[in-house]
Amino acid sequence: MKILNASDAKREFGEVLINAQHGPVGINRNGKPVAVVVSASEYAQLEALKEAHLKQSIEEGIADLQAGKVSDGKSVINKLRKRVAG
Template sequence: MISFTANEAKTQFGEMIAKAQREPVSITKNGKPSVVVMSVADYNAIEELKLQNLREKLARSIAQFEAGKVFDGEEVFDEIMKDL
């Protein structure tokens, strides 16, 4: 991934945008990654993958519910907390 400092991104905005059309660009501030700039197409693809993942999880949850695999939330969290 290409990286620009915040100052470079400001002074070379056009170049940064052009590069972001080809691949995500990391912007650092004070030497640490701060944000990523990417094309709208890449952003939309990521959002679609997130939505597909959510739909798959919902479908699995519905199937488990219909199969009678239902758990009480408090019991589940109590079991998890025992290990902490």
């Protein structure tokens, strides 16, 4: 991944956009990462992956509910207190 400091990215924004079509471009400020510029298609893929993961997690949660593999908040807190008290 190509990395630029923020002032260079600002000055060369058109070039950043071109480079982002080929791969992510990292932007640092004061030597620390603050942003990554990606192409619109890569962003869409990332969003689709996040949505698929969320959907899978929800389906697993529903399956756990249906199988009775759940605990109420009070019992979870009590188990944690017992563990800490040791």
